[in-house]
Amino acid sequence: MTTIHASPLLRQALLADAVASGARGLLLALAGGAAGPLLGLPAGLLTAVGLVLLPWAVAVGWLATRATPPRLGVWAVIALNAFWVLESVLLLVGGWLRPTGLGYAFVLGQAAVVLVLLELQVLGLRRSGAAAPA
Numbered sequence: 152m153t154t155i156h157a158s159p160l161l162r163q164a165l166l167a168d169a170v171a172s173g174a175r176g177l178l179l180a181l182a183g184g185a186a187g188p189l190l191g192l193p194a195g196l197l198t199a200v201g202l203v204l205l206p207w208a209v210a211v212g213w214l215a216t217r218a219t220p221p222r223l224g225v226w227a228v229i230a231l232n233a234f235w236v237l238e239s240v241l242l243l244v245g246g247w248l249r250p251t252g253l254g255y256a257f258v259l260g261q262a263a264v265v266l267v268l269l270e271l272q273v274l275g276l277r278r279s280g281a282a283a284p285a
Contacts, residue, residue: 153281154219161275162215165228168268169212175261176204190254207231225276232269236262 157165179186179201187194211228214220239262242248243255250258 153222155222155225155276155279155281157218157220157225158275158278158280161225161272161279164268164271164275165211165215165220165225168228168232168265168272169208169215171264171268172204172211173208176201176208180205189251190257191249191251192254192258193248222276225272229269229272229276232265232272236266236269239265 179197181201183197183199183201184194186192186197190197214224214228239258243250243258248254
């Protein structure tokens with residue numbers, strides 16, 4: 152497995168992703184039912200997303216704490232973040248759901264945060280060097 156010497160930017164971007172994902176996951180897991188009517192989104196969907204984000208946050212946090220994380224792991228985070236942003240936009244334009252104005256703002260806002268983190272992760276990965284073979 153190829154590892155890299157994570158640049159400070161990469162480690163900080165991964166850590167920010169883990170913290171943001173964990174906070175959003177906890178919020179949605181605990182309050183998805185209450186938030187559903189306010190956002191015009193199914194409460195079950197919000198709760199399920201929250202429950203998915205919790206292990207994601209742990210995994211990304213684990214990568215953030217490695218001095219030499221696996222390159223493939225970092226690329227997986229970047230790819231899945233890109234998929235998240237795409238799916239968020241498709242959720243809104245697909246016509247499957249009818250979110251409220253607050254729901255649109257919530258989905259677009261969290262997608263924008265993920266997009267910024269994704270870009271920082273790509274820049275941080277470019278600044279990272281290859282680790283010496285063990």
